[in-house]
Amino acid sequence: MIITDTGVPETYIATDEWGAETMLRLDDGWCAALDRETLMCSIYENRPWICREFEMGSYECRVEREA
Numbered sequence: 001m002i003i004t005d006t007g008v009p010e011t012y013i014a015t016d017e018w019g020a021e022t023m024l025r026l027d028d029g030w031c032a033a034l035d036r037e038t039l040m041c042s043i044y045e046n047r048p049w050i051c052r053e054f055e056m057g058s059y060e061c062r063v064e065r066e067a
């Protein structure tokens, strides 16, 4: 969920019926800003706050990658 303005381009934002903004997901279920070739963030300097807080290599990270 996008809760602060970090400059995420509009094209990567989905807005639900209550006005909440999240990163748009493509049909594969992954974030629209993810570079499918490199598996790196294509908007790294403008990524949402939650992406900055999510610890790389944490338990949650490893579970998601294994899934």
Ligand code: SF4
Binding pocket: 023, 031, 032, 033, 034, 035, 040, 041, 042, 043, 044, 047, 048, 051
């Ligand atoms: S860090 Fe990952 S989830 Fe966050 S915007 Fe970039 S590609 Fe999307």
